[in-house]
Every structure is written in structure tokens, then in C-alpha cells.
Amino acid sequence: MRIEERRGRHFLDIGGKVANLVMSIEPKEVRGSLYIFSAPRSFCSPTNWALSEIFKCDIQLDWRIQELLPNSYSSEFNWVGPSGLCARIVSNLSKWGKLRLEAIQEPINISLGERFSVTPELGIFRAEINSLGETLLSESKIKSGIERSKQESESIENELSFMLGKPWDDDLEPFRRSFSGTTIRWISKTG
Numbered sequence: 001m002r003i004e005e006r007r008g009r010h011f012l013d014i015g016g017k018v019a020n021l022v023m024s025i026e027p028k029e030v031r032g033s034l035y036i037f038s039a040p041r042s043f044c045s046p047t048n049w050a051l052s053e054i055f056k057c058d059i060q061l062d063w064r065i066q067e068l069l070p071n072s073y074s075s076e077f078n079w080v081g082p083s084g085l086c087a088r089i090v091s092n093l094s095k096w097g098k099l100r101l102e103a104i105q106e107p108i109n110i111s112l113g114e115r116f117s118v119t120p121e122l123g124i125f126r127a128e129i130n131s132l133g134e135t136l137l138s139e140s141k142i143k144s145g146i147e148r149s150k151q152e153s154e155s156i157e158n159e160l161s162f163m164l165g166k167p168w169d170d171d172l173e174p175f176r177r178s179f180s181g182t183t184i185r186w187i188s189k190t191g
Contacts, residue, residue, distance in 0.1 A: 037100040037175035038072040090116040117168035125168040
């Protein structure tokens with residue numbers, strides 16, 4: 001038994017019989033979006049610096065006054081980069097505990113996407129999403145949610161609501177609505 005590559009396709013040779021071999025390869029590049037719904041003025045420059053470090057190029061976001069919170073600003077951009085970049089962005093920006101943001105890595109092919117929601121009060125929420133942007137819950141998460149609701153004498157509805165990120169959605173929704181009319185910039189990670 002051996003694997004051959006011919007014209008970019010892989011074949012499996014088993015005792016003289018050759019079969020087409022389908023290989024799962026992690027995508028090299030994915031698309032994503034970062035929405036910073038609120039950042040104190042003093043965090044605008046450090047956010048630019050953190051993103052510049054992650055993307056290995058100078059990033060100067062277009063900051064707009066966030067009308068919902070005094071002395072706060074908002075910005076957004078779309079990006080292209082390696083799988084896992086979304087988690088790295090959120091990990092770096094959430095350390096300060098002062099930003100409200102949402103970061104989305106779009107699903108591609110058979111690979112699910114992910115959505116991160118961050119608020120100062122609630123911290124980080126992460127969910128896998130499908131091509132429609134719907135939050136997906138695995139069987140094991142549902143089972144653990146049922147078990148947790150029993151242990152904590154909490155209703156399963158409350159537990160499912162938490163697992164779907166409703167507290168984060170409730171906090172971010174007014175900021176999402178105030179975000180309409182902004183311009184979009186694409187940033188590509190190189191190197």
C-alpha cells in the first residue's frame with residue numbers, strides 16, 4: 001500500500017488497485033471581521049499597535065465616536081489570514097478588559113467558522129458558526145448543559161441561552177445597531 005501524487009491529486013495504491021484518495025487539508029487562508037463596538041479613547045492607539053503586531057503591518061483603524069458611551073470610540077475591519085487568526089486577535093485585545101468587540105472567522109468549505117463576543121463585564125464567549133452565521137451546539141455541549149442545569153438547579157432554557165451567548169448578545173445588540181453606515185476596510189495578513 002502506498003500513496004502517490006499525480007497532477008496535484010492523491011491516489012492510494014492497494015495491491016495494484018488504485019483509488020482516488022480524498023485528503024482533508026486545513027485551509028491556508030480564511031476571511032474574518034473585527035467589530036470594536038466600544039473602546040475608551042486611551043485604548044485606540046494601543047489597539048492599533050496590537051493589531052499591527054498581529055498582522056505584521058502598520059494598521060491605523062478609522063475610529064468613530066461611539067454615541068452610546070461617553071469618551072468611547074468604535075471601529076471595524078475585515079481581514080484575510082491563516083486559520084486561528086481570529087482567536088489570536090481576541091486573545092490579545094481581550095486582555096485589557098475594557099473593549100466591547102465581536103470577531104468572526106467565516107466558515108469555508110466543510111470547516112466551521114467561529115464567533116467571539118467580548119464585553120468588559122462578561123469576558124469572552126466563543127461559538128462555532130455555520131455558513132448562515134448560526135451558532136452550533138454539539139451533542140456533548142448540550143449534554144453537559146443539561147447536567148449543569150440539574151446541578152445548579154437552573155432551568156435548561158437558561159443554560160441553553162447561556163450556551164448560545166444570549167447574555168453577550170443582549171449587551172452588544174445596542175452597539176451593533178449603532179454601527180450602521182460605517183465603511184469597511186480589508187486587511188490581509190502577510191508573512
